[in-house]
Amino acid sequence: MPDPTFQRTIDHLLRCHRTCRHQIHADPDPGATHVDRRHTAMLTDVSELSRHTADLLDRDSPWAAWLCELTRDACIDLAEQCEQYGERACADICRATALACALIAPSTLPQNS
Numbered sequence: 001m002p003d004p005t006f007q008r009t010i011d012h013l014l015r016c017h018r019t020c021r022h023q024i025h026a027d028p029d030p031g032a033t034h035v036d037r038r039h040t041a042m043l044t045d046v047s048e049l050s051r052h053t054a055d056l057l058d059r060d061s062p063w064a065a066w067l068c069e070l071t072r073d074a075c076i077d078l079a080e081q082c083e084q085y086g087e088r089a090c091a092d093i094c095r096a097t098a099l100a101c102a103l104i105a106p107s108t109l110p111q112n113s
Contacts, residue, residue, distance in 0.1 A: 005103055006057050009068070012055035012093070012100040016075065020092045022046035039081055039095075044091075046071075046078045052099065057104070066104040072101035 020043045053071045056064040079094035 006060075009100040009104050010054045010057050010096040013050040013057070013071070014048060016056070016093050016097040017047050017050040019090050020044070020050070020078075023087055031078045042074075042081055044073050046094065049074055053101070068101040068104040072098045072105070075101070087112050 023046070024040055024043045049067070049071045053064065053067045056067055075094040075098040079091045079098065082088070082091035082094060
């Protein structure tokens with residue numbers, strides 16, 4: 001039976017992947033500014049990172065924890081961007097995914113300052 005923490009993280013990652021893909025296609029703007037194009041690129045990056053991380057976790061790859069660290073950081077950055085763009089659902093799933101990834105790679109838990 002798969003580890004429940006891994007399965008929950010995979011579920012979060014796949015939701016993050018779908019949410020980011022949906023957001024990319026929700027409001028395509030041919031007149032997008034450079035900043036908008038950077039946001040779309042970040043959505044794409046996090047979508048693909050999430051999908052790949054879920055795949056590695058599902059296969060119990062030795063690289064999964066490392067990729068969870070990277071995905072966690074990318075999700076935190078994207079959550080902040082999504083908040084600025086008023087994309088609340090995307091920000092929420094990115095934060096939840098970041099926390100789920102931190103459980104897989106505990107060294108990435110945020111430190112209180």
